[in-house]
Amino acid sequence: MTAVTIRSFAAIRRPAGGRLAGIGAAGIISAAVIAVAALAAVFGPLIAPFNTTVPDTTLQFVGPGGGHLLGFDVEGRDVLSRLLAGAQSSMAGPLAVVVISLALGIALAVTSAWKRGAVDAGVSAGLDILFAFPGILLAVLATAVFGPGLTAASVALAIAYVPYVARVLRGAALKERSQPYVAALEVQGLSGPAICVKHIVPNMMSLVVAQATIMFGWAMVDLAAISFLGLGVQAPAPNWGVMISENAVGLQEGYPLPTLAAGACVVIVVIAFNVLGERLLSRAAQS
């Protein structure tokens, strides 16, 4: 009994610590990692200490030393500088994917939850069809049609992610739509779209944020894979996926550091997003 009371109080009053409360140490560390990656994405190209694109074959796969902490890559460019500069395209791509797929997914989820019936059934059927296409396949198709590049790949991936977003959020929207306060707003003469935009969507936000965080991780892996295949960001522009690909030859030649460093960046950031996303999700489920 006491435990129940205490918990319901916790639900009403967020404990001190604001937005980061209730996600645990792992969640906070993850958030910090993501913050560092985000800073690198914004300022990386500016603070990269060395030129990131001009090759110097005399320095090919030269190890760390002399102010070059991670040594040189396959074309003799400073690895750390390329990692910093590459953070931008490596983070911006997933961000675009998340924003586009969330916008479409929320719109579809709320529309079908509000209209119910035939609209709901139609949207669900459409999403089921879209489910059949793996994201990477769609993205590769898009680059085949529109030419290689981050934009086509991101848009295609975003569309492939829509069913995942819409499926989860439809459930939340249905639950929210059946709340008594929604009926009360309806009787006040508010229009359906107004209730959806002002009440239902904001009240789903905790779930949306958690979902977005987890999807960011998937999108980063998928986009890195596409760049690895040479269909995303084009060399010599710096990008983590591109760097894994172009330095992979070093694995056989005994210089694994450049490709592994780029791979580590992807892995660390993706894990951070996944952990944070899961923590946010379980916090959203509690409230």
Added chain:
Amino acid sequence: MSGAVMNGAAENGAGLLEVSGLTVRLPAGNVLRDIGLSIGPGEALGLVGESGSGKSMTAKAIARLLPPGAVASGSVTFDGRRVFDLPAADLRRYRSEVAMIFQDPRAHINPVRRIGDFMTEALRSQGVAAREATRRACDMLDQVGIADAGRRLRQYPHELSGGMLQRVMIGAALLTRPRLLLADEPTTALDVTTQAEVMAILDELRRSQGLSLLFITHDLELAAAICDRTAVMYAGQIVEARSSDRLHDDPLHPYTAALTAARPDIDRTRTRLRTIPGRPLSAFEAPSSGCAFAARCPHAADACRSSAVPLTELDGGATRCVRAAELRGNLEVADA
């Protein structure tokens, strides 16, 4: 006839709200059967009955808020417009003329928005400027007896007590100057002293604005105190409708009489409370032919079970009892 509950206004066809032959079917069965009622301008109609008798469903049908899967037939007319046929834009206008107050204010107000947002939202959607809407909300809070209105508007629902929140809801409902108020057990979730205050405020504002009221409650005395006429529901039907002051002393339907007799009396001590034998029927359990109350009625005869009982007029009221005329005056009222 499908039995509009008679009153002066209805006979002239001038009722603000006219419901006739309203039947609502859910997948489980019929929850409302042949509901007829009429509310004139400025008039208050009480709707009483046990839980599950269909009181709330009636209000929801009038507001066109039926749950998914519900099929409604019959007609609801508001000021000459057929409510079930209104297209979306007209439905919104209709709903700005009909306001609804719910039993549990805490569930019916978005918990993450401020009181001010809740109260001004409908006004804002009608194009009233933010500053003007806030000013009106402030005035309204004063009228429903909430002091320090400016601060209250900035608070969240969980910071207010249940009674205060219900006053906020009443205030919000009246802000858009509706013509009909549907009050669905507005005081049931409140403690008794708060109930009295909230009812007094509701009644006063209603009279000063000339508002029509459909007041749903299971408190017969409260309905009698507030309403001009009272309709009694049983198992999804209206079984009796009568002016409130006569309902208690001169009931026409055995169910009304039994309800009245079952009320404990504050002046008398009793070892056993009177009850109605059997259990209340849900609307969809009611027999398809015959009187739904027959199984529990001490006066039931063969005629009661054979065919559906229409709502018939009797001495200014209406009742759904085939033996109403012969039983009149012989029904058990409160203990003599």
